[in-house]
Amino acid sequence: MTTDIDIKSLVRTIPDYPKPGIMFRDVITLFGHPSGFRASVEQLVAPFQDQRVESVAGIEARGFILGGAAADRMHCGFVPIRKKGKLPAKAIGQEYELEYGVDVIEVHEDALSPGEPVLLVDDLIATGGTAVAAVELLRQLKAEVVGAAFVIDLPDLGGRARLTELGVPCHTLMAFEGD
Template identity: 75%
Template sequence: MSIAADVDVDLKSLVRTIPDYPKPGIMFRDITTLIGDASGLRSAVERLVEPYRDSNIQAVAGIEARGFILGGAVAEKLNCGFIPIRKKGKLPYTAIGQDYELEYGIDVIEIHEDALAAGERVLLIDDLIATGGTAEAAAKLLRKLDANLVGAAFVIDLPDLGGCARLASLGVKCHTLIAFEGD
């Protein structure tokens, strides 16, 4: 199948919804079914890349873990490097961290202190944006390294939870492919 044909793939139909996971009342949007479909994966990557193709992106930063899968593919398409943003204690070299709030407490994500040069044009990637807490922490981390955060891109948006608005308040433009309202 050609890339052009892949753009017509119905990504939403490839996302599996798991009710009451990880707790009652949550409708978990699982992209493993989407990325397991060759046409779905190609289409998602092409659509994530498209707005940034001519933006001179110098690095893609992906948030652990599904942001690694998508971010690596996007970085390859944009002909740039990939930078992992990981949970605390997972990076082997000196790292800087950023706290963010969870429903049940505080967590920390980290990036290597030498991951970027000041002013480098960076695109942030993850699979889904909900409340935006993790993405906000990632944006703050990138800015601690003086990155020029060009934008943030996600396959799924849960717009009722306000994550893109939260990033917009930091001056970060969101690009999303599909939305699930009411989540």
């Protein structure tokens, strides 16, 4: 395992993006660092290595990058969770709240089998709206969500707690307070 890398130092902070007062945590710089990216994927899946996981579900878009790599490391399949209208076959959707309005994420209706153990992966957990919707979507397919893994947690926004309330074990690699 690659543990001697300070992956938090590889995350770039962009002030006032996408609006004033927001400190945007950019994982793309982490993804661009070969050893940092490898270490982050290793650390994301480490708590789930001894569990039965048959698929990794990644939330669009950075969750695709991490989820694909996590699925490869865990020797299992990958399931994309996309924004509404982006999947080519028949899909089911789940609404979630945004700051101003609602949006929908979707998954192919045949992406998982009932009881199939799946790990949810994304780059960041903030308020938890998208992650909670993804868990609800996976549960509509009757999949067993064994856990959720994120590179970054913004604990002041409460997303991790929302997943825990749903009974989903949540693993994060780092936290940025006050965001």
